[in-house]
Amino acid sequence: MLDQNIKTQLKAYLERLESPIELVAALDDSDKAQQIKELVTEIAELSELVTARFDGENARRPSFGVAKAGQQPRIFFAGLPMGHEFTSLILALLQVSGYAPKVSDEVLNQIKGLNLKADFDVFVSLSCHNCPDVVQALNLIAIYNPETTATMIDGAFFQDEVEQRKIMAVPMLFKNNEHIGQGRMTLEEIVASLDVNAAEKDAAAMNAKGEFDVLIVGGGPAGATSAIYAARKGIATGIVAERFGGQVMDTMDIENFSSIQKTQGPKFAADLEAHVREYDVDLMNLQRVRHISGADQTANGLVEIELENGAKLQSKTVILSTGARWREMNVTGEKEYRTRGVAYCPHCDGPLFKGKRVAVVGGGNSGVEAAIDLAGIVEHVTLLEFGDTLRADQVLQDKLNSLPNTTVIKNAQTTEVVGDGEQVTGLNYLDRNTNQEHHIELAGIFVQIGLLPNTDFLKDSPIELSKQGEIVINERNETNVKGVFAAGDCTTVPYKQIIIATGEGAKAALSAFDYIIRSGL
Template sequence: MLDQSIKTQLSAYLTKIIRPVSIRVNLDNSDKSTELVELAREIAGMSDQISLHETQLDTERAPLMSIQPANEEAARVAFAGIPMGHEFTSLVLALLQAGGHPAKEEQAILDQILLLEGEIKLETYISLSCQNCPEVVQALNLMSVLNPNISHTMIDGALFPKEVEERNILAVPAVFANGELFGQGRMTLAEIVNKLDTGAEKKQAEALSKKEAYEVLVVGGGPAGSAAAIYAARKGIRTGVVAERFGGQVSDTMAIENFISVKATDGPKLVANLEQHVLDYDVDLLKTQRAANIVSAQESDSGLVEVTLESGAVLKSRSVILATGARWREMNVPGEAEYKGKGVAYCPHCDGPLFKGKKVAVIGGGNSGIEAAIDLAGIVDHVTVLEFSDVLRADEVLLQKARSLSNVTIIKNAATTEVLGDGARVNGLTYTDRLTGDSHKVVLAGIFVQIGLLPNTDFLKGRVDLSDRGEIEIDARGQTSMPGVFAAGDVTTTPYKQIIIAMGAGATAALGAFDHLIRTSVPVTEAEEAVA
């Protein structure tokens, strides 16, 4: 089942196991059970530290693979399905962690996991094509390995469609805690732990507010923010990065083929490299934190720029670089908010497999929309592309491919007017023909919105000058209308929203901030005033 190159790599990883591990598989008579036991046997045969036990129990899901230290009676990590594709790494990490290999996480969050109380039974529904799912699965697996009160099962929705139907799962990853929906979409380990640890936010806010002032504080951890942090840190100045989710939109990008000098990569891999590069320098990286307000040095009591976070923490800095990026643009029509995650989706790679054999729509005829239609056409029964304009903006090569597919229909001059549903899930939409004014109804099960991005500037309104599209207005050095505050990347008026352009803009903003610092005086602290 595994090719030789993967076996070679896996064998090397398995040498890191320092205590015996038990793999247990529960099987039925399906082809997938045959695949799973073949995979389990191959893995067990690669290490003397791994034992395999095969069962057929009607009380458990099948096929199911559980992993546990050999000296423990009950497994706390399980995979209901075949953990291949994006989830193969989750399987490898589960083996290593159950085998005593330490996790590469901050000790503070590991300690926080150990202190979580009460039995927590976690289940995550995934699709093997979802690039966001592994991060969630790996986080929950690690929590289960560390804390005996926690257990976690990854469930491939494609193999358990009855459960998906009963639980009305239309977006992945979908996490259930003790039978109740806990969260959907990408979540980091810190976000999950903080959500379970109800007192964490207040304690973190108090600790963050006590931090020493920075010379450059970067708000945002995408390509622009990463480049800004690296360029600032290389100047030898105190640099901090605060980010809700490191990597931003790039984390959700599959194929990247225009990053100069790298022929091909993917978003998660690029994000991992960016984070490692940032941490190679003396940068204070604060993740899972979102900015809520900014106050200029002229307005603040400290004489420094102050950034307030949603947790209530206040960070101070002599200069700030705003690199908060952008988010998916919504249609803003009746029914969209009500059915978000219930048929309205924004990631075709993640959620497409949940609509296998069904009819779906893609909203938007740009590159993202047409690429989504092509991808979905291989999974679903039919794709209807609705484009508001009379012109399709996608590259011609993509349009030719889409038009060659018999189950793709493209409709131009179509203004989506409403998302329809039965209260639990989407069952259609209506659109108006902009040429005739006629209204049409399309019966379908899913709607994938691909109509561009909105800048994340809601917290900046009235604070810095914004364009009529909500983007931060900057000059050639990245300077905003607020002294000492710079901006870079997709959140700004820079016309082309590309990874490589955002990185260059981040470097520009960092150099602009450094130039600002060397030309302005350092504020006198209260302690210094008392001494004087």
């Protein structure tokens, strides 16, 4: 099951075990059960502190649990935790033994204070780069809440259950068999959703904060870089982020950032956060901004932002770096069938459509790349492009055209997502040349039609926006409002690229610092 190189690495990790643990497998007569038995046996052979048992009573078979010796398992893996989930397995082994997790004392105390009694199930695919964070978060919650269990379910292992529950997007999270969320969720997000008093506590803590010199709204590449540059000037710096890392967290491979030949979005975001935390930056995560007031609108001449939880923060300068999000088709049926056939991440959700027919909407680089990736998994991919030519790089078009199970339809305007009330069954589109309506029968639709700036909260503010909703800035990243700057994908700067966003973030911070020293603030 495990090659020698992986065994060597795993053995080194197991030397960090704090106490004996047991792997308790619940098997049946299937080939999948034999694979789990082989994995559990091999892990136990790597450490004297690990014991394998095959008398598990878990109703979901085949599966195995991880427990401290002498205790009942509370962490379960229904499937083989390989691929992206192998890290989840390693952390479960260590943390169940008593190995301290790498989370802040504040978050750990919040987890311990949940006092939960619940059973969590999270459906994953092993190719999903968003799933491990959710699995690892739930495992940690189960470790520190003795009456709670957490189960990772590989959809490929339990296809019948996937069909029964209509799982068409991962990660998909259930609490006591009730659906409570899907998509990428961080540990902090999950804990906050389970902590009924989190918003009130956050608001009280934030209202007690003093004024900042630079307050950054948004924690993507632009916002993180702004924070680093500002903090290095020795001035009071804070970040308010709805989700630190931003859209990078939903990006798979990054191969065009100078000096980094290849990395993945979640790792890039984690490295950004680690870099920011090297400095004295007040990082306020999971916070959404409701309103912003310019310096000329407040009594003390400071820029003020109001959060959704009611808290207010003031600063000499503010840098808006709220990034962008996937554009939606805005057609009938799209919202109704989201996560039930309508998807936005081919890497995460593609494996759930194995052997089925799907469509990709969008003929840019992201759309063509999605179609190429999906073609290796599904029965057939139809790519629909609104214009009369694909906009993707020629090398990608050549690759797509070489695949036998793909079809490209141009001048196609998607008009409706069709379903049976439970899941997607097809898609309607208008041929823009003939004005005729057509229908395609399929099981999934992957939307890849570009980005929208996250600037909705600015619609009633004095900050100037373009027709596309982007924040209008000059060459120094200044907006039309005194003391307010902006950077990254939410602005009018062309070419929405990570490396450009980081550069713009640095410019915005330097401009904000220059504004502070020149204005006598």
